[in-house]
Structure formats: structure tokens, C-alpha cells
Amino acid sequence: MKALVLEEYKKLVYRDYPDPSLRGPDDVIVRVRASAICGSDVHGLDGSTGRRIPPLVMGHEASGEIVETGSAVRSYKAGDRVTFDSTEFCGSCFHCRRGEVNLCDNRRVLGVSCGDYRRDGTFAEYVVIPERILYRMPEALDFVAASIAEPAAVAAHAAAITPIALGDSLAVVGAGLIGLLLIQILRANSSSPIAAFDTDPRRRAAALAVGADIALDPADPASKQAVLDLSSGRGFDRVFEAVGAEAPIATAISSVRKGGTVTLIGNVNPTVSIPLQAVVTRQISLLGSCAMAGEYPLVLDLLSREKIKAESIVSAVAPLSDGASWFVRLYAREPGLLKVVLQP
């Protein structure tokens, strides 16, 4: 088959690569139809994360058609249109048995090679997937939209673990990819005020376009009053942080009400300082949110009903053979470029 291979750091080559084969009776082979480039793939390209050790086929946000099934696969057959979890979980460890499959002790992320394991991913014509992580695509959904289910599920998981009550006011700090998906998910589930914070005016406009009621510049002193006006003078009940850096985390903590919750999704920086006294004396709950645990059916439904609009985050759809040049553009942080979806 053809694949986009990370041959060495910063060197992606579209070339022949061995076909994957069934590893056991529970596996299927999926012909990849759409595979989105994740920020973690772009960061991994230069070796800085230590999680894309070459040679490797990256990619973990994808959809396609089943072409072959193992002897124990009962629920799927060749021709079925599917997407799948970005993580292979074992199904039998302490966490898996509690349904916390994102915390599996034996988790392996597709398209990652980190020293402990090497798992080829979806920037290829074919990929091998265990049945337990497959999800059937709704009729109405196309392959490109289905490839967005993975980041949408990341956003949905953050919402799912946050104790949101009816009528709670909500805010999202960071209107990048995950932030824009999260705003749409919250909007689909709540008529309460939703505020977005971003320093970039284009991203604030994007947040309004996908359903935020107001988009604030955290650097603007007038934003403080706007927060109070929107939240009965108290601050927002639930705030999400989708960047993972010191300033946006401080924005999240300063705009949540006493006793409120800040859910942390972004993790760009491995360590940050937080305003400890504000968190303790205002009794703010800080929740970390990792990947997803079963939110695929929810987001596939939202995508198929266009409550999440794939076009709101997909900047380009391109052939896999052109993948290397799209990686260069993403690595250079070309303004306005969000999701790029590659098609083998």
C-alpha cells in the first residue's frame, strides 16, 4: 500500500509500505478514506514530544470502510463504514472495567511510537483496528466529517465529566480547534449563555459563528465587566480551558464563580503556575480531561445532524500524496489553518 511515512524527524515521504495484517481474530482491516492531521502529529514531527519516533505512519483521526474481518468479529462486515477510537484500550485492566477506557493501563494511541510501543496509524491506505474500538458511521455522514469525530469526542468528554446543571452559565477559553468543537457541543445541549475567550480576533469571530453568545478578548480590561454582566455578577458556573498555557488558565480561573469548575483540556505546556490562593479561597474545582471514553456515538449523532459542523473546522481536504507539504504549512503555523484532512 501507499503511506505517508515519517522516515526521520521532519522528513515525511509518501511511499510504498507493507500492508497491515490481522493480528488476531478480533481485528478488522479498514481502508482509510479520510484522515485528519492532529496538532500532536505536527508537534511530534520534530521529535520534541518523544512520541513519534521514526520510522512511523502517524495519524489517529480517521474514517473508512472495512475490507476484511477476523474470524471472531460478529458486529461488523466488509463494506461497513466506520470510524474508531484513537486509542486501543485493553478492555480488562482496572480502569477499562470501570469504563474509564481513556485511562487504560495498556493504552496505545494509533500512529504513536514512544519507546514503549510503536503503532502505525492512519496516514495510509489501510490500517488494522480491533473490533472493540470501532463505531459505525451514521448514513448521513461523509468520511471527512467522520474523521472529525475524534477531536469532537475529546471536546465532548470534557463536557461530559463537568458537572453542568440546567441553566449553568458556560465559558470556553481558547477558540482553536477543540474550543470551537466544544462551543458547538455545549450549544447543542444548552440555551444558557456561552462565552468564548481568545486574544485573536479571527478566532473570536469563529467562536461567534459556531454559537457563542459573546466572544471576549482576555487582554481587554472591559472583559472583566462583561463577564460579571453575563453571569449575574458572580462569574461563570463552568469554564473550560482549551489551550494549556499559563495566561489562558489564569483567565479561566478569574472568570469562574466561587465554587465553580474549571475543566482543563489543553496541555501545551507541561507545567504552569496557577493562582493558588484564588483556587483555594474561592473553592474552585480543577478537573483534568483526557481524550475520550465512549463519547463517539454522541458526537457522530451531532455531526450527522450538523449540530457540529465539520466545515467550521476543516480548512482543507487534500490527497494523502500531498500530505508532506500540508505538514510543512501546519508546522509553520500558517494563520487561519485549522484542520487539514488527507484522503488516501
Ligand SMILES: [Zn+2]
Ligand atoms: Zn489528535
Ligand SMILES: [Zn+2]
Ligand atoms: Zn485497559
